[in-house]
Amino acid sequence: MSSLQMLCSGLPLWPLPQNQGRWAGVPHAPVRTPNLSPAEEQLALRNALRYFPPDIQELLAQEFAQELRLYGHIYMYRFSPSIEMRAYPIEQYPCRTRAAAAIMHMIMNNLDPAVAQFPQELVTYGGNGQVFSNWAQFWLTMYYLSKMTEEQTLVMYSGHPLGLFPSSPGAPRLVITNGMVIPNYSSRTEYEKLFALGVTMYQMTAGSYCYIGPQGIVHGTVLTVLNAARRYLGVEDLAGKVFVTSGLGGMSGAQAKAAVIVGCIGVIAEVDKAALVKRHQQGWLMEVTDSLDHCIGRLRYSCFYPSTARVEAITGAVQCLIPGHREARKNKEVLSLGYHGNVVDLWERLVHELDTTGELLVDLGSDQTSCHNPFNGGYYPVQLSFVEAQRLMASNPPAFKDLVQESLRRHISAINRLAKENFFFWDYGNAFLLEAHRAGADVAKKDAKKMEFRYPSYVQHIMGDIFSQGFGPFRWVCTSGDPQDLAVTDQLAASVLEKAIADGVKASVKLQYMDNIRWIREAAKHQLVVGSQARILYSDQKGRVAIAVAINQAIANGKIKAPVVLSRDHHDVSGTDSPFRETSNIYDGSAFCADMAVQNFVGDACRGATWVALHNGGGVGWGEVINGGFGLMLDGSPEAEYKARMMLSWDVSNGVARRCWSGNPKAYEIICQTMQENSGLEVTLPHDVTDECMLQQALQP
DSSP, X not given: OOOHHHHTSOOOOSSOOOOOOSOSSSOOOOOOOOOOOHHHHHHHHHHHHTTSOHHHHHHHHHHHHHHHHHHSSOOOGGGOOOSOOSOOOGGGSOOSSHHHHHHHHHHHHHTOTTTOSBGGGTEEETTTEESOSSHHHHHHHHHHHHHOOTTEEEEEETTEEEEEEEOOTTSOSEEEEEOOOOGGGOSHHHHXXXXXXXXXXXXXXXXXXOOOOTHHHHHHHHHHHHHHIIIIIOXXXXXXXXXXXXXXXXXXXXXHHHHHHHTSEEEEEESOHHHHHHHHHTTSOSEEESOHHHHHHHHHSOOOOOTTXXXXXXXXXXXXXXXXXXXXXXXXXXXXXXXXXXXXXXHHHHHHHHHHHOOOOOSEEOOOSOTTSIIIIISOOTTSOHHHHHHHHHHOHHHHHHHHHHHHHHHHHHHHHHHTXXXXXXXOSSSHHHHHHHTTOSOOOTTOOTTOOSSOBHIIIIIHHHHHTTOEEEEEEETTOOHHHHHHHHHHHHHHHHHHHHHOOOHHHHHHHHHHHHHHHHHHHTXXXXXXXXXXXXXXXXXXXXXXXXXXXXXXXXXXXXXXXXXXXXXSSSSEEOTTTTTTTOOSSOTTOOHHHHHHHHHHHHTXXXXXXXXXXXXXXXTSOEEEEEEEEEOSOHHHHHHHHHHHHHHHHHHHHHHHHTTOHHXXXXXXXXXHHOTTOOOOOOOOOOOHHHHHHHTOO
C-alpha cells in the first residue's frame, strides 16, 4: 500500500510498479472506438511515452500500444496507485500550502471508487467525465501540488500538468482548462481522436476536482421534482405521485434518494446491474427487480413481506403482490424501486397498461441517461442486452448507432402517448431531446425556437426562474474529513437562511429558502455523504455570502477544525453557457454565446478564487456548452472572508445581469436590488421594447 508521501514523490519509475492490468471488481469504461490511422496511433503512443525517460520507453511502448488497441485509449494501468483512494484529512497531505492540500483532498475524492463511475479509467461520472487523461498526469499533478508555494500557480491543460509558474499570493493556485478545442474542430468525431491522442479530454466538475458524489444531483432533483409538482400538478405534497426515469450511474444514481426525500414513488430503470446493486447496497434504492410485472404491481398494489424477509435483488422472482389488497398510490406510499432493464421497455409497458386498462400509472417523467454521449455507453438500445450492446458498440459502431437512434424513436413514441393524458415529461438537460431529434423522433414543436422541443427543458419551465433570482447549487467540503464539522456547517447554513426569512424576504425567495432548510434537515437524516464530508444547497447571492462568512468565522474560532472548500456545480446561474440546458430560457439570441462562462472564469480568478476552471463540454456534450468553475478555500482568515465576499458576489451577479438583458423580469428586479445594496456596482439596464407595430413597420421594405 502506497503512502501519501510516496504519492507526492513523482512518477514511480525505479523500480517500476507491477502491471496488474484492469482491476477486478470495479466497473470499467466502455471500449472506445477512435478509428485512428496508423500514423495517429503512433502519435498517441509517442504522446504517452513523453512522460517517461528513454530507458523504459521500449517496455512501456508494448503495453501502452496494447491498451490503445484493446480499449481505444492509453490509461497507463501499470501506474494505477495502490493506495486507498479517498479524501484524506487535509493535514495528512505533505504540502507546503494548505490550498494545495485542499486541492489534493478534492482530487482524491473524485477518484474514490465510492464516488467515481469508472475509477481506474479516471472517469468520475457521465461515462466520460475525466479527472485526468492518464495516471502519469495524476502522479505529476500530486507532485507539483506538494511542492507548490504561495507564490506559484499550477497550470493544467486538459489533464496535463504544464508546470508551476511564478505568481502572487493573491492569484489562483491552480488554473484549469479542459477540452478547449477550436470551434470548427469541436465535434464528436474529433473529440474521440483527440482524446485517444491524449491531448484533450471531456469533463465538467470532475476536471475541476469539485464533484462531491451523487448528493449534488440528489438536491437538484429534489428541487426539480418539487417545483415540477407545483407547476404541472398544482400540488405541494407529492405523496402518492409516481415519477419514472432512468439512470443509476454516476450523477443519475441520485434519483432514487431524491424520490424518497420528496415523498413520492420513484421507479428508475438501469441497464447496468453493477450500478443498480451499488445503489441498493448504499441504501439509496429501497427495492430492486428485473420484472416489469413487479414494477407495475408495485404501482398498483402494496407488498407485504414477512418482517424477517428482504426483497431479493435482481431476481424477478418476487411473488408478494396482493391484487386488490390496497393501492400503493392511494395509500401514498414512499418508494424507490430500481428496475434492472431498459427504460424503453418500462415506458412501453406503461403505455400498454394505459391502452388496455385505461389506467395512467405515472404522473411525472424524465431521463437521466448520459445521452450527451449516446453512441459510446451513455445510452443503451432497447433491442440488446447490456452485454450484447457493449460488444456491438466496440465491434460495429455504425450498427450500434442505428439501434440507439431506433431506440430513441421508440422511447419518444411511448412518452408522446402518455403525454396525451395527465402526464408531464421534461428534458433533464442531458441532451436527451436533442439526440432524439437528431434520431428523427417526433419531438418537434410548432413555431419553436432553435433550443425548444415538444417537451421543455427543466430550466425553461422549472428551474429557470430560480436561476434568474440568483439561486443555484452552492456547495462546501470539510477538509478535516470529520462528520462533526459537517454537522456544524449544516447548522450554520440553516440558521443563516432562517435569519434571512425572519428579516423579511419576498415570497418567491422565502419559498426557495424554505425548500433548502427542509433539504438541510433531510440531508442529515438520509446520510447523503458519499466520499468527502460535503454538503450542497441552492442559495442566492446573499445566502451564499452569508453562509461563507459564517463558516469562515467558525473556522477562526475553532468550531470547525480545518479549512472548508467552497465550490458549486457548473449547472448554475452564471457558470455555464448551454443553450439546451442552463441558458435554454434565454431568448434574446445569445443562448449560443459563451461570453458569460468565460467572464465568470476570469472574474472569479481576479477576485480571489483558490482555483478556477474553464471547460468545453459537460452535461450536454462536447461542443454543446462552455462552463466555468471555481474552488475557494476558507481558512478562518480575514483575507478569506474578503475573497468570499468579492468572488461569490461576482459569481452570482454576473449571471443575473446577463439574464436581465435577456428580458427576464425576475432577473431585472434582482439586479436592480443588488445595485441599491452595493455602492460599487453599476450595471447598464435594458429598456423595454414592447411596440410590435413599430418593429414591423421599421422592417417594411
